[in-house]
Amino acid sequence: MAAESPLAFHHRSEVVLPVEPERLFTHLDDHRRLSSHMEKPSLMTAGASMRIDTDAGHGQSVGSVIRMSGRVLGVRLGLEEVVTEHAPPQRKVWETVGEPTLLVIGAYRMGFSIEPFTGGSRLVVFIDYARPGRGLARLLGGLVGRYYAAWCTRRMAEDARAAFPGPIRGPAPSAR
Known part of the structure; x- marks a missing residue:
C-alpha cells in the first residue's frame, strides 16, 4: 500500500x-476575526471552543505565530501555526508547525486568495490537510475530517459575507 502524501486532502x-480586495484583505488579515468560529462552541467542535493567541506580529506577517488551545470531550487540543505567505491584498497562507493535537484533522496548510471581480471581490478560502497520525483521532479523521474541513472553510467565507452584506454579482459560491 502506498504511503499517503503529507497533505493529501483538500477543500x-x-x-x-x-x-474591494484591499478592504476585504484588511478584514481577513485579523486572524482572531478570521478564526472566530473556533472560539464559539458549535456542533462541529462538539460544544468546545479554542483560545486563539498571536505573537507580536498578530499573524499579519511572514513568520508570525498563531496558537490555538482548548479542550473537547475532556481531551486537550492545541496547535501552532506560522504565516508562510502574506501578500496584501491577494493572498495569505499559514500552516501548522509540528504535529497538531486535534481530533479530526492533522497537519494542515490553510489560506485565502482574493481577486477583483465585477463590483467587488472573489474570495477563495482553502485548506490542504492530512489525517491525524494515529489512534482514535486517525479513525475519526477518516470518518469526519472532510466534513470538518468543509465546515471550516465555509464558515470563514460565510463570516466574510456577513461582514460585507449586499447584492452578490456573479456566480454563486462553490465548494470543492
Whole structure:
C-alpha cells in the first residue's frame, strides 16, 4: 500500500463579495476575526471552543505565530501555526508547525486568495490537510475530517459575507 502524501486532502469554499480586495484583505488579515468560529462552541467542535493567541506580529506577517488551545470531550487540543505567505491584498497562507493535537484533522496548510471581480471581490478560502497520525483521532479523521474541513472553510467565507452584506454579482459560491 502506498504511503499517503503529507497533505493529501483538500477543500475550498468560494464567495463573491461586494467589497474591494484591499478592504476585504484588511478584514481577513485579523486572524482572531478570521478564526472566530473556533472560539464559539458549535456542533462541529462538539460544544468546545479554542483560545486563539498571536505573537507580536498578530499573524499579519511572514513568520508570525498563531496558537490555538482548548479542550473537547475532556481531551486537550492545541496547535501552532506560522504565516508562510502574506501578500496584501491577494493572498495569505499559514500552516501548522509540528504535529497538531486535534481530533479530526492533522497537519494542515490553510489560506485565502482574493481577486477583483465585477463590483467587488472573489474570495477563495482553502485548506490542504492530512489525517491525524494515529489512534482514535486517525479513525475519526477518516470518518469526519472532510466534513470538518468543509465546515471550516465555509464558515470563514460565510463570516466574510456577513461582514460585507449586499447584492452578490456573479456566480454563486462553490465548494470543492
